[in-house]
Amino acid sequence: MLVLGFPVGPLQANCYVLAPGRGGPCVVVDPGQDALEPLAEQFAENELTPAGVLLTHGHFDHVFSAGELGERYGIASWLHPADRHMLTDPGAALGPAGRQLFGDGLRMSAPAEVHELVPGTPVEVAGLRFDVTHTPGHTGGSVLYGIEAEEGGRLLLSGDTLFAGAIGRTDLPGGDHDRMLASLAEEILPLADDVVVLPGHGPTTTIGRERAGNPFLQGLPVADAVTRTENPR
Template sequence: MNWTQLPLGPLQTNCYILSNKTKECIVFDPGADGERLVEWLKENGLKPLAILLTHAHFDHIGAVEQVRNSFDAPVYLHKEEQDWLVDPTLNGSERFQLGKISGRPADHLLTDETSLTIGDFSFQLFHTPGHSPGSVSYFFEEGNAVFAGDTLFMGSIGRTDLQGGNHEQLLNSIHEHLLTLPEEVIVLPGHGPATTIGEEMERNPFLNGF
């Protein structure tokens, strides 16, 4: 299994492509630049099996429809944000004036699942609200990596001043779900470079003394 990080759009939101030897793949958070992303997938001969969203803020969903329509790939999203794909007010695109984003609802709503298997790809699911009410982190044990969205960054944590954000809830999510993973697990955040659980336990100033 291989993962590729593709920063997309004006906010350089990380889209991740997790692929296997047979060129099947999972697309995480296709945030923008839909034509470019679809072309990249086709050039690399990849077949998306699904689109997994860590959450539905506008900068993480801008290319969802183009990828979904191009490859007939179903979209997975937590039920707490089931209306966000269709509502520019909820997903924040109306507020930030970068173009209103709306599309079809998700094909699958995540609820209390603790695991998810799509083709050869298996994930452990953590509902990690705080940055947004439906934030989900996908732990890919086989690759020793967690797709954490905007929950945890290198040296920082997600903002909590947007729709449904809660600072205390975010810290609880990080400590209860992410920091309990092995220290060598790679954290793949929604923005910026990858890090590890161990690095953030030791050096992240937002987590010290919690």
């Protein structure tokens, strides 16, 4: 499986491209600000054709280019319904201060075709199958995308739910710290240590590394060893 990732825009949100291999269809995850040009370069270099866009949540630094990408290539986006309003009102999750700070930078084109994610129901696109897990906290519609790699192992696209050494902020409109802690305890900690995490910002990590060193996971209920090693989900 081909996995490409690079930061985009002023907030350096990670955009990812996943495909079964070179020379075929691919999936784009979180095409934020200024993503179109680097995406086009990756498509050309690897002979890829985008088949769909997966969005981990509705914040503009993760969805900004989804509309233009959909228009350019005739593809749909997937997003949890709790965050769909942000596609037409990107300032909704920022509050008055955020709207003033970003100003005209919040003007974006919403995707013409949006499929609502149903947690527990996989999304299959470009020959890849992504499991969908709802993890409210950073936003009401934040999700994780999990996928098995053909080479072995599992990848987790965590959006802004989990970072290397940190978690997403919960002080913006739609954020909820208690729900975030519940999402981490119920959906992150039970995962196997060797799951590779591709976060919404910053470097790649693993569940094991975060379980051992992420201060926001310390003190949360820990799943038993059987769950973590025999049922990695």
